[in-house]
Amino acid sequence: MGILGPFARSAAVVVLAVFGAVAAFATIAPSPDAQFLLSRTSSIEALPIPAEALLPSPASYIREERFQRGDTLAAFLLRLGVSDGEVAPLARQRAFQALRPGYNVAAEVSAEGRLVALSFLTSRDTLVQVSREGEEFRSSEERAALYTQVAMKSTVVQTSLFAASDAAGIPDGVAMQLADIFGGDIDFHRDLRKGDQFAVVYEMHYLGGRPVRAGRVLAAEFTNNGKTFRAVHFGNGYYAPDGKNLRKAFMRSPLEFSRVSSGFGMRRHPIAQAWRQHQGIDYAAPTGTRVRAVGDGVVEYAGLKGGYGNVVILRHHGQYATVYAHLSRIAVRKGARVAQNDTIGAVGQTGWATGPHLHYEFRVAGQARNPFSIAMPSALPVAQQDLLAFRNHAAALVERLDLMANVTVAQVQ
Numbered sequence: 001m002g003i004l005g006p007f008a009r010s011a012a013v014v015v016l017a018v019f020g021a022v023a024a025f026a027t028i029a030p031s032p033d034a035q036f037l038l039s040r041t042s043s044i045e046a047l048p049i050p051a052e053a054l055l056p057s058p059a060s061y062i063r064e065e066r067f068q069r070g071d072t073l074a075a076f077l078l079r080l081g082v083s084d085g086e087v088a089p090l091a092r093q094r095a096f097q098a099l100r101p102g103y104n105v106a107a108e109v110s111a112e113g114r115l116v117a118l119s120f121l122t123s124r125d126t127l128v129q130v131s132r133e134g135e136e137f138r139s140s141e142e143r144a145a146l147y148t149q150v151a152m153k154s155t156v157v158q159t160s161l162f163a164a165s166d167a168a169g170i171p172d173g174v175a176m177q178l179a180d181i182f183g184g185d186i187d188f189h190r191d192l193r194k195g196d197q198f199a200v201v202y203e204m205h206y207l208g209g210r211p212v213r214a215g216r217v218l219a220a221e222f223t224n225n226g227k228t229f230r231a232v233h234f235g236n237g238y239y240a241p242d243g244k245n246l247r248k249a250f251m252r253s254p255l256e257f258s259r260v261s262s263g264f265g266m267r268r269h270p271i272a273q274a275w276r277q278h279q280g281i282d283y284a285a286p287t288g289t290r291v292r293a294v295g296d297g298v299v300e301y302a303g304l305k306g307g308y309g310n311v312v313i314l315r316h317h318g319q320y321a322t323v324y325a326h327l328s329r330i331a332v333r334k335g336a337r338v339a340q341n342d343t344i345g346a347v348g349q350t351g352w353a354t355g356p357h358l359h360y361e362f363r364v365a366g367q368a369r370n371p372f373s374i375a376m377p378s379a380l381p382v383a384q385q386d387l388l389a390f391r392n393h394a395a396a397l398v399e400r401l402d403l404m405a406n407v408t409v410a411q412v413q
């Protein structure tokens with residue numbers, strides 16, 4: 001084997017880097033006292049680098065690379081430090097059939113470029129390993145012994161949601177889940193303010209002491225422009241601590257939240273106009289940014305229409321309709337049913353548009369209305385018979401949010 005040993009050694013360094021990212025951070029086992037772990041975190045930071053880590057010219061070393069889209073296996077193995085002569089026999093290993101773009105591969109390679117062992121984690125949570133046995137290689141694939149810890153982090157928004165989550169070491173996947181969970185109440189493209197805060201409790205999956213990926217958000221708090229929203233995961237959804245469903249019939253933003261489309265700059269784009277002047281909201285975003293249906297509905301129109309350019313009009317239940325204009329691409333056909341969050345097209349600048357942007361209208365009984373002035377109906381709350389169980393479940397998580405909120409306030413002051 002030989003591969004897990006070095007992993008364990010490097011684990012301390014990885015943990016240091018992760019823990020050092022922000023003071024308001026703790027990984028906690030599901031129940032112990034979080035206060036205790038916060039103080040233990042700071043003692044880990046003070047650990048000196050062990051002397052053996054500084055020893056020169058090791059017999060072998062560990063290299064880690066991400067297999068990229070467009071990589072050939074041969075080129076990738078060379079990048080991992082495997083010598084020319086080893087590449088061909090190694091590439092014949094069946095184990096590599098499981099390798100996909102985006103996977104991280106760790107390889108232990110001798111100073112002469114001989115592979116000692118190599119491993120990667122698949123998206124099915126299996127660990128694939130290739131190891132040397134004399135002059136041969138041996139492959140194996142087994143269920144990865146992942147374990148899950150609960151992480152709690154909090155941070156303050158200075159420029160964008162992603163900058164804030166980066167600064168706190170919060171994975172992208174968690175930031176995207178936050179935008180989703182609170183997407184019925186907050187338009188993350190337009191509403192975010194400097195000084196907004198959030199705290200999040202989420203699962204983090206580990207393998208051999210190393211964080212490998214984030215899991216579900218268990219609870220979160222978001223304070224936007226002075227207003228605080230809280231969410232607790234329960235069953236298949238997210239609910240406020242009082243049991244109200246956070247999912248709304250309409251999402252606040254027709255644009256998917258992503259690194260590319262996020263940021264305060266969006267609001268200051270020169271083509272942005274007051275809603276009153278032109279009966280809609282303009283979202284400046286790069287051409288090709290995904291446009292999604294804000295609610296369940298039926299496609300009433302999909303095609304070219306004068307100044308709108310390529311436009312999709314959705315009819316929703318009741319008197320509601322939504323309009324998405326200047327699209328570069330239309331992904332739906334007239335008469336089709338769409339569900340909330342389905343892709344209906346992509347941002348463009350067709351029709352009367354001076355730059356790539358989405359013109360979005362919300363209509364009630366044929367009249368354009370400002371969606372932010374309309375109270376959106378919610379999905380069903382926690383069922384009466386589950387309410388007691390929900391309250392017990394929520395209480396522990398809300399306690400953690402309270403703790404994190406206190407830590408954040410202390411940092412800001």
Ligand SMILES: [Zn+2]
Pocket residue numbers: 278280281282358359360
């Ligand atoms: Zn417009």
